[in-house]
Amino acid sequence: xxxxxxxxxxxxxxxxxxxxxxxxxxxxxxxxxxxxxxxxxxxxxxxxxxxxxxxxxxxxxxxxxxxxxxxxxxxxxxxxxxxxxxxxxxxxxxxxxxxxxxxxxxxxxxxxxxxxxxxxxxxxxxxxxxxxxxxxxxxxxxxxxxxxxxxxxxxxxxxxxxxxxxxxxxxxxxxxxxxxxxxxxxxxxxxxxxxxxxxxxxxxxxxxxxxxxxxxxxxxxxxxxxxxxxxxxxxxxxxxxxxxxxxxxxxxxxxxxxxxxxxxxxxxxxxxxxxxxxxxxxxxxxxxxxxxxxxxxxxxxxxxxxxxxxxxxxxxxxxxxxxxxxxxxxxxxxxxxxxxxxxxxxxxxxxxxxxxxxxxxxxxxxxxxxxxxxxxxxxxxxxxxxxxxxxxxxxxxxxxxxxxxxxxxxxxxxxxxxxxxxxxxxxxxxxxxxxxxxxxxxxxxxxxxxxxxxxxxxxxxxxxxxxxxxxxxxx
Amino acid sequence: xxxxxxxxxxxxxxxxxxxxxxxxxxxxxxxxxxxxxxxxxxxxxxxxxxxxxxxxxxxxxxxxxxxxx
Numbered sequence: 001x002x003x004x005x006x007x008x009x010x011x012x013x014x015x016x017x018x019x020x021x022x023x024x025x026x027x028x029x030x031x032x033x034x035x036x037x038x039x040x041x042x043x044x045x046x047x048x049x050x051x052x053x054x055x056x057x058x059x060x061x062x063x064x065x066x067x068x069x070x071x072x073x074x075x076x077x078x079x080x081x082x083x084x085x086x087x088x089x090x091x092x093x094x095x096x097x098x099x100x101x102x103x104x105x106x107x108x109x110x111x112x113x114x115x116x117x118x119x120x121x122x123x124x125x126x127x128x129x130x131x132x133x134x135x136x137x138x139x140x141x142x143x144x145x146x147x148x149x150x151x152x153x154x155x156x157x158x159x160x161x162x163x164x165x166x167x168x169x170x171x172x173x174x175x176x177x178x179x180x181x182x183x184x185x186x187x188x189x190x191x192x193x194x195x196x197x198x199x200x201x202x203x204x205x206x207x208x209x210x211x212x213x214x215x216x217x218x219x220x221x222x223x224x225x226x227x228x229x230x231x232x233x234x235x236x237x238x239x240x241x242x243x244x245x246x247x248x249x250x251x252x253x254x255x256x257x258x259x260x261x262x263x264x265x266x267x268x269x270x271x272x273x274x275x276x277x278x279x280x281x282x283x284x285x286x287x288x289x290x291x292x293x294x295x296x297x298x299x300x301x302x303x304x305x306x307x308x309x310x311x312x313x314x315x316x317x318x319x320x321x322x323x324x325x326x327x328x329x330x331x332x333x334x335x336x337x338x339x340x341x342x343x344x345x346x347x348x349x350x351x352x353x354x355x356x357x358x359x360x361x362x363x364x365x366x367x368x369x370x371x372x373x374x375x376x377x378x379x380x381x382x383x384x385x386x387x388x389x390x391x392x393x394x395x396x397x398x399x400x401x402x403x404x405x406x407x408x409x410x411x412x413x414x415x416x417x418x419x420x421x422x423x424x425x426x427x428x429x430x431x432x433x434x435x436x437x438x439x440x441x442x443x444x445x446x447x448x449x450x451x452x453x454x455x456x457x458x459x460x461x462x463x464x465x466x467x468x469x470x471x472x473x474x475x
Numbered sequence: 476x477x478x479x480x481x482x483x484x485x486x487x488x489x490x491x492x493x494x495x496x497x498x499x500x501x502x503x504x505x506x507x508x509x510x511x512x513x514x515x516x517x518x519x520x521x522x523x524x525x526x527x528x529x530x531x532x533x534x535x536x537x538x539x540x541x542x543x544x
Contacts, residue, residue, distance in 0.1 A: 073517075073519055076519070076520065076523050079523055079524075079527060080500065080523055080526075080527075081499075083495070083499055083526065083527045083530050084495070084496050084499055084500065086530065086534070087492050087495060087530060087533070087534065090492075090534050090537065091492070212514060212515040212516065213515075215512075215515050215516055215517060215520075216515060219509065219517075223509065226509045226517040226519065227507050227508055227509055227517070227519055228503070228507050228519070231504070237503065237504045237507055238504075240503060241500045241501045241503060241504065244500045244503075245500050248496075248500075268543060271534075271538060271543065275531045275534045275535055275538070276531065278527055278528075278531050278534075279528075279531065281527045282527075285523075285524060285527070
């Protein structure tokens, strides 16, 4: 009975949000530019909502709490990397936006093709973007499953509900495009903020008298959780610093972030946006509090189960309607970013692989139609991979960043180093990915550092050396 | 186009960006401890929270240096 109440609330929230967003984009004509980058018309506030909507995913909601639950202080890396990413974004995003605007670019692969004058590089970036987005979508599905299983008090088969929920979201993107995602983000941001305040402030107050009472208790029982482990070990200080930098550099070069950067009305809208975005990091900080609280209230979870930590506390100690509201907010935190990811993955495949490499669907109408179809194909593919993957939410995210961050040197070099060419950038990405992804997948941490960071260093070295010995291809 | 910024302004801008980036990444190696606590919050947590909240001020100042607002 309780499970029905909570699940019904989740369903109302998810379908209500979709209905709201569909109404909001009613009558908007979907050219590829409108569908993929919102017609390059978003001002600072709408942009903030969209970016907060796609950045603060189920990872922030469950993964940060899970990491704080199992490790404590290392979870702070999320609070730090987002903030550094906005500093980088202040400089990088307006420059990328300008190139996109002047050359009518739609995807991250377009950017590489345009700057380095190489179609092969564009197609390579498109394929890699597509491959790396899938684990990121998988994170959202794992998160959604946890939320639905807990909201149903374990009595229902969450897998079926995840599949239904996700396919509904794919159909939503199919019709509403990036503007629809931005409107859905409005609802999502408000609900997630409420849920996070509950998790990070109300839960500690309920159990420990005040949010600060939490730290008193952790200090008595788990003092080691309040600092980072020493350098050289997993989750130690060097892991922290290298993960922070790696993730911060990768933050704005993912294909979905290119879409949202292009959607800006002006460069100054992006700069103002970068100034306001760190404030949203409070959300991540509160989820660290929630995870620490759960470690005291409900210890004993291990492995991928740590992601359930704070939701289990809500389920056990609070009424089912609160559980429904929190899980509903969490479900939006999974589905809204997933919609942006699906859109980004399908736009690179349609535009850069089918369109540019094979000459298929190059007219505006055909391109919008093919992008829509591929949204559904990607959704089904991600569902398939999700059903066989078994990693925690944080591990999957680091896998994504290990791959995607390899785009960073090429994006920056496009603005600061005239000699950088397609060979250097392409081989650099290849070197970086072939070092970073195996290290991440096998959980190897050279010198206690994040493997992606090592890959990034190799990437930069290869980019510079190869660019110096090869000639820039015309232009 | 606005006039090209002076080298002093460029240096100031780079410094304003580098300080919070360092403080939130490798700088944490210098402050990885519980004491002194502020309002009961461990020092490491305070340090990171403080730099997150200071970052908008740094970015806004960079905008001022660039004469954007």
